[in-house]
Amino acid sequence: MSSFVIKSIGNALNATSLISSKYAVKKAINIFASPRKGRYNDVQKQIIESAFYEEIRYNNMDIATYRWVGKGKTVLLAHGWESNASRWAYILKELKAQDYNIIALDAPAHGRSDGKQFNAILYSEFINVVANKFNPDVLIGHSVGGMASVFYMHKHQLPSIKKLILLGAPAHFTGVFDRYKSMMGFNTKISKGLDNIIIERFGQPVSYFSAANFTESIDAKGLIIHDKKDRIIPYEDGLLIANRYKNSEFISTTGFGHGLKDVSLTPKIIEFIND
Structure with missing residues (x-):
């Protein structure tokens, strides 16, 4: 709009x-x-056609999951707002080349998952259900998918997850909410x-x-990537998460925007996973 x-x-x-x-x-x-987009269009459907599709039930809702089977580490992918599992197309080839067992899910009210409304807390419970089924070694979340991943890790702490990668993630819900209020021009x-x-x-x-505060309770090693010119989630959010998340490393980029879909980052992500 x-x-x-x-x-x-x-x-x-x-x-x-x-x-x-x-x-x-x-x-x-x-x-x-209420997301205005995030359901699959024809092009996006082609990206996930090669995956093994499975629905998992949670509170009378179906969670859509996609699996590209591999013999290596299990990697769980959580997309962001008004997106779906097809957003990982830019990195799938490289992840498959590592023979990772790749799992992606659609958030509530996104992709093929049930629901008409979205919130990060519900998303974190979706992630919990999927993680308990597939026992991932690595969890990667983009944007609010990163926030939901932190919420999930803070509450559930699944022992199998040794690495957490946050791409352009918000540091706190206060910032997200305040930006919405300001954008709409709401009164007091x-x-x-x-x-x-x-x-x-x-x-x-x-x-x-606060995702930043919640990271203080997370044992998994973290990788935080944030772009200085991110117009959706301020760069300062990435810095704040890195400051609070003691067992983490921070990668600063310039010019990759909020999506962070640049091939130069892929080797760094894979190196972090394999380390």
């Missing part, structure tokens, strides 16, 4: 909040949690209402859900 449309929606909800703040806040959280009434919804639904304030 254009910035004009986004601001128009924000202004409309601000006006609505004067009449019914409860309704306006509900609409605001629904917009935040809606902003406070959104904060209250998080407490009601998840039992903790927005500030609690």
Whole structure:
């Protein structure tokens, strides 16, 4: 959506909040949690056609998983917002060449997985179900998939996972939420209402859900990669995660953007996995 449309929606909800703040806040959280894309198009379907497809059940929802079978280490891939497992196409060939056993999943309300709304906590539970089935040695998460991976590791700590790779991951939910509020131009009434919804639904304030803080409890060795010109998740988020995640190394890039889909990074990722 254009910035004009986004601001128009924000202004409309601000006006609505004067009449019914409860309704306006509900609409605001629904917009935040509803991906506008992420289901497979025809080109993306071709990328995952070569994988063994399997659905795993969680709380009456099907989690879509894709497996490229190998005899080496098991690597679990978690994509980001408004994406799907096809986003890993740029690195699949190299991972297959290492004979890794590769698993990718679709997030809630993305790809072929069930759901109409998304949040990183639910995504972390999707990751938990898939990880318990396949016992990965390595977990790689991009963007909010990285945040969900940290949430998962913080809560569940599966012993088989020895390496965690975070690509352009947000350091904290506060930043993600504040950027959404600012982008929409929400007034104080809606902003406070959104904060209250998080407490009601998840039992903790927005500030609690900090990937950077959660990494302090993770034993797996970490690799954090973040681009200085990332326009989606600020570079400072990567630095903050690296600062809190003691058992980790940090790679700074320039010009690869939020996607970090550059072939020059692949050997570094593989080296980290094999080390």
